[in-house]
Each structure stands twice: as C-alpha cells, then as structure tokens.
Amino acid sequence: MLIHSLSAILSAFLASLVEVVEAFTIVLAVGVTHGWRPALAGTGVGLAALVALVAVLGPLLGAVPLAALQGVVGLLLLLFGMRWLRKAVLRAAGRIPLHDEAAEFARERRLLTGRPAFAAGAAAFQAVLLEGVEVVFIVVAVGAGRGLVGAASLGAAAAAALVVAAGLVLHKPLSVVPENTLKLIVGVMLSAFGTFWLGESVGLAWPATDFALLPMALGFLLAAIVGVRVAEVRG
Amino acid sequence: MKVVGAVWNEVLGLFVDDGSLAAAILVLVGLVATLRGRGLIGPALGGGVLFGGLVVILLENVRRSSRR
Numbered sequence: 001m002l003i004h005s006l007s008a009i010l011s012a013f014l015a016s017l018v019e020v021v022e023a024f025t026i027v028l029a030v031g032v033t034h035g036w037r038p039a040l041a042g043t044g045v046g047l048a049a050l051v052a053l054v055a056v057l058g059p060l061l062g063a064v065p066l067a068a069l070q071g072v073v074g075l076l077l078l079l080f081g082m083r084w085l086r087k088a089v090l091r092a093a094g095r096i097p098l099h100d101e102a103a104e105f106a107r108e109r110r111l112l113t114g115r116p117a118f119a120a121g122a123a124a125f126q127a128v129l130l131e132g133v134e135v136v137f138i139v140v141a142v143g144a145g146r147g148l149v150g151a152a153s154l155g156a157a158a159a160a161a162l163v164v165a166a167g168l169v170l171h172k173p174l175s176v177v178p179e180n181t182l183k184l185i186v187g188v189m190l191s192a193f194g195t196f197w198l199g200e201s202v203g204l205a206w207p208a209t210d211f212a213l214l215p216m217a218l219g220f221l222l223a224a225i226v227g228v229r230v231a232e233v234r235g
Numbered sequence: 236m237k238v239v240g241a242v243w244n245e246v247l248g249l250f251v252d253d254g255s256l257a258a259a260i261l262v263l264v265g266l267v268a269t270l271r272g273r274g275l276i277g278p279a280l281g282g283g284v285l286f287g288g289l290v291v292i293l294l295e296n297v298r299r300s301s302r303r
Contacts, residue, residue, distance in 0.1 A: 075264060079250035079257055082289065086256055086296055095301045130245045137249060191289070199285055202268040205278030216286060223290040230294060231301035 003210050008148040011189040012155030014182050015138045019131040020163040025101050025173045026127035029108035034120040042124025049125075050132040061144055067201050070145045074198030077141050081190030088184035089224050093231030101175040135160075142190070145197045184224055192217040256296045263288040 031039035061069065090096045112120050139156050143149035166174055192213050199206060206212035251257045263285065271281045 076250060078260060078264075078289070082256060082260060082293060083250065083252045085293060086253065086300070089293075089297050090300055093297075093301065126241060130241060133242060133245055134249060137246075195286055195289060198264060199282050202264075202281075203271050203278055204267070204282040204285060206282055207279070219286065219290065220293075223293055227294055227297040231297050
C-alpha cells in the first residue's frame with residue numbers, strides 16, 4: 001500500500017507540475033499584456049469550472065465496482081502513460097522539438113496583443129480549464145484504483161503551490177523546468193500503474209503483488225532508454 | 236460550444252496522439268484479456284505477455300515514428 005501511496009503522490013506531483021507550468025505561462029502572458037484583473041478572473045472561473053467538474057464526476061466513481069474501475073482507469077492510464085513515454089523518447093532523441101515555455105510565452109503575448117481584455121481573460125480561463133482537466137484526470141486515475149484520490153490530490157496541490165510560488169518570485173515563464181525529463185518519468189510511472197491495474201482487472205497475477213510496480217517501472221524506463229537509442233540510430 | 240469542443244479534444248488528446256500506438260495497445264489488451272478469460276494462458280504468463288507486448292509496441296512505434 002505504501003508503494004502505491006508514494007507512487008500516486010509522486011506521479012500526481014510530477015505530472016501536475018508539467019500541466020500547471022503550461023497553464024501558468026498563458027496566465028502570465030495575459031497578466032503581462034492586459035493586467036492581472038482579466039488574468040486572475042479567467043483563472044478563478046477556470047478553477048471554479050474544475051471544482052464543478054470534480055463535484056459532478058467524483059461521486060460517480062464511488063458507484064463503480066472496484067474491478068471495473070481498475071480496468072477502465074488502468075486502460076486510460078496505459079494509453080496516457082505510453083503516449084507521454086513515446087513523445088518523451090522522440091523528443092529526447094531529437095526527432096520532435098522540445099516544448100519551449102519561453103517561446104510559448106512570446107507566442108501567447110503576440111496573440112494577445114490588441115485583443116480586448118475579456119478575450120485575454122477567456123484565454124486564461126481556457127488554459128486553466130484545459131490543463132486542469134488533465135490534472136483532474138491524473139489525480140483521479142492514479143488515486144481511484146486504491147482509494148488514494150486524496151493522496152494524489154495532495155501531490156497535485158503541492159505542484160500547483162510550487163509553480164505559483166516560483167512564478168510570484170520570478171515573474172517569467174518557468175522554462176528551466178525540465179519538462180521532457182518529467183514527462184518521461186511520469187510516462188514510466190503511469191504506464192506501470194496502468195499495466196498493473198489493468199492486469200489485476202483481467203485476472204493476471206504479478207509476482208510480489210504491489211512491489212511488482214517497481215520492476216515494472218524499471219522495465220519501462222529501460223525500454224525508454226533503448227527507445228531513445230533506436231530513434232537516434234534510425235534518424 | 237467552442238470551449239466544450241476544445242475540452243473534448245483535449246480529453247481525447249490525453250489518450251490518443253498517434254492512433255497506431257493506441258490501436259496496438261487496445262489490440263494487445265483485448266488479446267490478453269480474451270486468452271486469460273478462456274483459460275488459454277495462466278495469470279503469471281498473461282502478465283508477462285502484457286508487459287512484454289507493451290515494451291515491443293513502444294519500441295516498434297518509436298522506430299517507425301523516427302523514420303517519418
């Protein structure tokens with residue numbers, strides 16, 4: 001259980017860090033170009049929409065039998081984790097460009113210049129809502145299978161607090177965050193989680209039960225390292 | 236409506252980026268579940284097939300994607 005709790009908190013923290021940094025870049029661009037009122041208003045409405053989403057969907061989870069929940073969540077985690085893993089491998093090998101927060105910030109500022117304040121606020125709202133939906137999914141997905149939504153929420157909240165604190169101090173996009181490395185680690189962890197839960201839901205057995213998560217994550221990490229080499233050679 | 240569409244696309248995009256990767260994962264999961272459900276493979280072997288299959292799918296997809 002401890003392995004699951006720590007893994008849920010850590011994966012929710014790291015994945016949320018990536019998403020919150022992306023939302024922060026756009027909110028910051030709105031704040032810099034149009035002032036903080038539309039930026040904070042858009043952020044507030046976006047957060048309220050996310051709370052409403054969780055309030056509606058949260059109770060539904062309790063009504064789903066655990067085996068079915070593990071199966072669905074495991075499959076979604078697997079699709080999500082493998083997608084991040086693939087992208088991180090291709091980026092690490094230089095096959096697709098790295099995500100650049102500074103460039104994204106400059107692009108957002110260009111797009112927002114000359115637009116009315118309410119449109120800028122809407123941009124902040126959309127960024128918070130869209131990135132927030134990803135955070136909500138990750139928290140629910142890594143937490144639901146073992147009743148760890150609360151623990152995963154702590155990880156996500158810590159990531160949001162860290163990004164906001166760093167943003168308040170620096171007042172610039174957090175481009176020093178090693179996004180691709182984080183995505184690779186999160187991809188490894190979520191792929192392991194997804195495989196584990198999906199396997200349990202269809203009657204597969206893992207040696208050493210919960211501790212199987214660790215060698216499984218290590219296996220995905222090794223596969224990713226080999227994948228980077230394969231992509232470099234093929235390039 | 237525009238926001239609803241954007242949220243839907245974002246949610247779909249969470250799971251499906253390269254369609255062939257998602258399809259291969261779904262086929263593997265369906266195959267393992269069917270074999271296990273019919274008792275054709277044991278629980279431990281099924282776990283190995285699922286994990287090994289996912290690693291192969293990832294490496295094959297990366298190899299193919301890096302040639303594009």
